[in-house]
Amino acid sequence: EAGVAQSPRYKIIEKRQSVAFWCNPISGHATLYWYQQILGQGPKLLIQFQNNGVVDDSQLPKDRFSAERLKGVDSTLKIQPAKLEDSAVYLCASRLPGLAGVETQYFGPGTRLLVL
Amino acid sequence: DAKTTQPTSMDCAEGRAANLPCNHSTISGNEYVYWYRQIHSQGPQYIIHGLKNNETNEMASLIITEDRKSSTLILPHATLRDTAVYYCIVFGHIFNKFYFGSGTKLNVKP
Numbered sequence: 001e002a003g004v005a006q007s008p009r010y011k012i013i014e015k016r017q018s019v020a021f022w023c024n025p026i027s028g029h030a031t032l033y034w035y036q037q038i039l040g041q042g043p044k045l046l047i048q049f050q051n052n053g054v055v056d057d058s059q060l061p062k063d064r065f066s067a068e069r070l071k072g073v074d075s076t077l078k079i080q081p082a083k084l085e086d087s088a089v090y091l092c093a094s095r096l097p098g099l100a101g102v103e104t105q106y107f108g109p110g111t112r113l114l115v116l
Numbered sequence: 117d118a119k120t121t122q123p124t125s126m127d128c129a130e131g132r133a134a135n136l137p138c139n140h141s142t143i144s145g146n147e148y149v150y151w152y153r154q155i156h157s158q159g160p161q162y163i164i165h166g167l168k169n170n171e172t173n174e175m176a177s178l179i180i181t182e183d184r185k186s187s188t189l190i191l192p193h194a195t196l197r198d199t200a201v202y203y204c205i206v207f208g209h210i211f212n213k214f215y216f217g218s219g220t221k222l223n224v225k226p
Contacts, residue, residue: 035216041218105214109157
């Protein structure tokens with residue numbers, strides 16, 4: 001079974017530029033998550049999709065971050081404009097809906113963003 | 117936001133059992149304990165989860181105390197490839213949000 005795919009793996013941009021990350025979840029996984037992981041910290045949930053609908057975006061800085069999952073499969077996370085503090089690894093994860101309480105998420109390798 | 121407390125780092129000799137503790141004193145009755153690990157430069161990987169009973173799979177064992185306020189992840193024979201950050205997460209389906217803390221950095225030494 002193919003895993004969660006993410007691209008690009010690395011990105012370097014200057015502050016105030018825009019950047020987009022792409023994620024293709026495991027086939028059949030209805031739930032998709034985007035996390036931000038700052039160096040030395042655990043991942044922080046940015047947004048959660050169920051099919052093409054947003055379940056939780058309470059921690060997404062909506063003034064600069066946006067995400068979409070138009071056809072309920074792959075997803076794009078965008079930052080516009082980027083700030084220095086956005087330097088982090090952006091992780092995508094997906095989950096197959098299962099039993100209540102069973103939260104086995106499968107993570108991609110992440111995109112490492114450096115904002116200069 | 118994290119509802120768990122873990123030591124910042126631990127060392128373990130290769131071939132020995134690694135016992136990683138986690139405190140979750142505010143856990144409620146419908147919340148599960150999950151363990152994930154993150155090897156350097158990779159995404160987190162699911163290890164095991166439990167509600168009340170002890171659990172074992174091919175990767176590890178999970179021991180949950182009777183009052184459910186703490187748990188221990190056991191890697192029975194640690195190898196160098198087990199060097200990673202281990203996250204203990206309390207998850208309640210009703211809230212549907214996963215909080216990763218800072219985890220425990222396990223260093224397996226030859």
